[in-house]
Amino acid sequence: xxxxxxxxxxxxxxxxxxxxxxxxxxxxxxxxxxxxxxxxxxxxxxxxxxxxxxxxxxxxxxxxxxxxxxxxxxxxxxxxxxxxxxxxxxxxxxxxxxxxxxxxxxxxxxxxxxxxxxxxxxxxxxxxxxxxxxxxxxxxxxxx
Numbered sequence: 001x002x003x004x005x006x007x008x009x010x011x012x013x014x015x016x017x018x019x020x021x022x023x024x025x026x027x028x029x030x031x032x033x034x035x036x037x038x039x040x041x042x043x044x045x046x047x048x049x050x051x052x053x054x055x056x057x058x059x060x061x062x063x064x065x066x067x068x069x070x071x072x073x074x075x076x077x078x079x080x081x082x083x084x085x086x087x088x089x090x091x092x093x094x095x096x097x098x099x100x101x102x103x104x105x106x107x108x109x110x111x112x113x114x115x116x117x118x119x120x121x122x123x124x125x126x127x128x129x130x131x132x133x134x135x136x137x138x139x140x141x142x143x144x
Contacts, residue, residue, distance in 0.1 A: 005049070005056070007086075015042075025038070036090065038101060040100045
């Protein structure tokens with residue numbers, strides 16, 4: 001759910017902060033192509049992501065919990081040497097210096113949040129529009 005919200009929001013906006021993780025920033029090239037970058041320097045909660053979750057029917061407290069859980073899962077997977085693939089959007093990777101980078105449209109290699117791999121841990125937190133729960137499926141990529 002969060003990945004879909006981030007992706008959809010960036011179609012019409014230039015930046016979305018994921019509190020305590022970083023910001024997805026849309027840059028436009030001279031040729032008019034859009035590229036999504038990630039900066040882990042901008043982490044302060046501007047309230048936009050929480051507001052977007054509330055608009056999807058999640059209350060304020062649950063929205064904060066969904067965001068916190070998402071950030072925890074991303075960091076946990078990256079800290080354990082994985083790549084965190086955000087299904088249908090791209091992948092977050094941790095560099096050797098500790099900074100994070102984002103690669104658009106990276107395949108589902110490593111940990112997948114908001115979707116995909118048949119093997120993994122499924123954790124219910126918050127609410128999904130359709131199933132009344134947020135499903136985060138993760139796979140460590142270490143040969144389960």
